Amino acid sequence: MACWCVRSSCSLVASSSLRLLCTATQQKNGHRSEDEVEKPEQISGEKVLMEEKSQLEEQLKDMTEKYKRALADTENLRTRSQKMIEDSKLYGIQGFCKDLLEVADILEKATESVPKEEVTTQNPHLKNLYDGLVMTEIQIQKVFTKHGLVRLNPDGQKFDPYEHEALFHAPVEGKVPGSVAVVTKVGYKLHGRTLRPALVGVAK
Incomplete structure (x- = not known):
């Protein structure tokens, strides 16, 4: 009975040793177990995840x-x-300024039309009227300047199509060709933008 138990134990030990030897050989030769082998479903899932990423x-x-x-x-x-x-x-005030320019033009023409030789103390009524026109013209120009409206009187300057409007070209003695020879109506600029170009005659 004792001999049978010894033989059985030896058989078990030999069988276990044989299985261990086979497993070590498989690992040494690079063989994967069934759990280590990638299944087709796993490869397909990884590919889908990469595409989604x-x-x-x-x-x-x-x-x-x-x-x-x-x-x-x-x-x-x-x-x-x-x-x-x-x-x-x-x-925003340029429309209002344009209307006031007409008033300024009328004041200028009225002042120029008064005969200067008759503006004396012997003719006090005319003198007072003339002085009032001059003072009004000066005051309106101050108001213009305060709001960025600048007067353009380009007499003798080089003609600038952005600031001047040429009414005619004519040879003028003493004037450089291409310069403003005559100013028919002064122009105005509002904050650097031409509001009304000066009407001029250009020397050629």
């Missing part, structure tokens, strides 16, 4: 670009709106 990255990149463009468009719109507001503050 790539698509999400592209969508993120596209949305980022759209966001940056939207920010730039918003900033440009804000800048244009601010510029329009500033221009409206500066040039």
Whole structure:
């Protein structure tokens, strides 16, 4: 009975040793167990995940670009709106200024039409009228200057099509060709923008 138990134990030990030897040999030869072998379903799932990741990255990149463009468009719109507001503050009175220019022209013509030789103390009524016209003309020019309206009298200056309107070209002695020889009506600029060009004759 004891001999049978010893033989059985030896058989078990030999069997276990044989299994361990086979497993070590498989690992040494690079063989994978069934758990280590990638199944087709696992490979397919990883491929799908990689494709989804790539698509999400592209969508993120596209949305980022759209966001940056939207920010730039918003900033440009804000800048244009601010510029329009500033221009409206500066040039909102230009219609009113144009109407006042006609009044200034009438005052200038009235002052020029008074015979200077008759403006004496012996003719007090005419003198008072003339002095009143002169003072009114000076005051209106001060008001114009205060609001950014500047008078243009380009006599002798080089002709500028952005500030002057040529009525005629004629040879004028003593004038450089291309310069303003005669000013028929003075012009005005409002904050650097030509409100009314000066009407001139140009020497040729």
